[in-house]
Amino acid sequence: MTLDVRAAFPTIKSCLDDSERILHDAGIDLPRLEARVLLTHVSGLSIAVQMGYPERVVEKAPLFHELVARRAAREPMSYLVGQREFWSLPFKVTPDTLDPRPDSETIVEAALDCARDRSARLRILDLGTGSGCLLLALLSELPHAFGVGVDISVAAANIAMENAKALGLGARAAFVVGDWGRMMAGCFDIIISNPPYIPANDIDGLAPEVSKYEPRLALAGGADGLTAYREILPSAPGLLTPTGVVVLEIGADQACAVSTLAKMSGLRVAPIRSDLGARDRCLICKIDGI
Ligand SMILES: C[S@@+](CC[C@H](N)C(=O)[O-])C[C@H]1O[C@@H](n2cnc3c(N)ncnc32)[C@H](O)[C@@H]1O
Incomplete structure (x- = not known):
């Protein structure tokens, strides 16, 4: 059995890359920016940290991906972040x-x-x-x-x-x-x-x-x-x-x-x-x- 390291330890970069694609395919205008906003909301990682430390592991990746899926279903960003x-x-x-x-x-x-x-x-x-x-x-x-x-x-x-x-x-x-x-x-x-x-x-x-x-x-x-x-x-x-x-x-x-x-x-x-x-x-x- 091989371990999918990327899935087991999702980094800021892998989370953003995956989500950008999903949000783009859902018709969201600024998919990477929206992914960053959701990541900040879920993890508290500022955009400066996201840009400076792309290899850092994201602890709350499942929650992040859940919110990305809701945004891809076109739920308003304001309802997701409250x-x-x-x-x-x-x-x-x-x-x-x-x-x-x-x-x-x-x-x-x-x-x-x-x-x-x-x-x-x-x-x-x-x-x-x-x-x-x-x-x-x-x-x-x-x-x-x-x-x-x-x-x-x-x-x-x-x-x-x-x-x-x-x-x-x-x-x-x-x-x-x-x-x-x-x-x-x-x-x-x-x-x-x-x-x-x-x-x-x-x-x-x-x-x-x-x-x-x-x-x-x-x-x-x-x-x-x-x-x-x-x-x-x-x-x-x-x-x-x-x-x-x-x-x-x-x-x-x-x-x-x-x-x-x-x-x-x-x-x-x-x-x-x-x-x-x-x-x-x-x-x-x-x-x-x-
Ligand atoms: C277009 S929203 C405006 C909300 C807020 N003032 C704003 O600008 O974001 C209209 C609001 O009117 C409320 N509303 C609808 N029918 C109403 C009624 N008969 N009496 C009082 N409020 C009503 C809705 O619940 C909603 O909150």
Whole structure:
């Protein structure tokens, strides 16, 4: 019987070479980089160590290969490592929460621009909070603001609460399980929302990371993608202070339709903001005086 030394004592190099091939064949764009990230996650070996000591034996190779196989099945990297950076902050994410997107930072920037006095005691409402990334990013920039995050998913609301505590923002954030603003009363200075806005028939055509793994509740916006806006916008004026603003994420082709819904709800609409890819991404509206 011959001993397969490579299999018995897998080195950093052999682990990375094997995984790069597997991930490449699965259609992953940067297979070696992703393999390195998974290796760091599993073994704690930094990328500098991986590059400097390729012959070092990897102790947790079976766990590493298990994660590589899951990534090859197109499970999102953030679910495998349990974390995603957003607004330069670390957020716990799970299959119960949307994987926060860089484009959603446009919503945070727009809301901050609306909050002219950053030291004010602003009240913020985040409808469909998911991991809490939008609300908590805002609270990290607005030291005297208080925020309420609402989600219909109990599991998501719990993750958002965990993130608030981990970021040291728990004292200024509350999370509620509910259906958009239905249970809410009171006056908010800023309402933010990144609601589900993908038309139902489009979801299965998205990347497998999205269509197979992200929660449908976080994606599906009804037949035309606009169901959530039809719920959120009419109730917004009743939840805003007279000078309050609503800052909404929208799909790239939804500016016209969502602007119309906002106007039908008695709101004035500012020029649409674009994301980093120059796509329409953010609609700002107010009761008065845009
Ligand atoms: C697109 S995700 C956004 C999550 C997070 N705000 C972000 O930007 O990453 C939409 C969120 O809305 C929540 N949601 C869906 N329907 C809802 C409803 N009727 N009421 C409240 N939240 C809802 C989903 O559970 C999901 O967390």
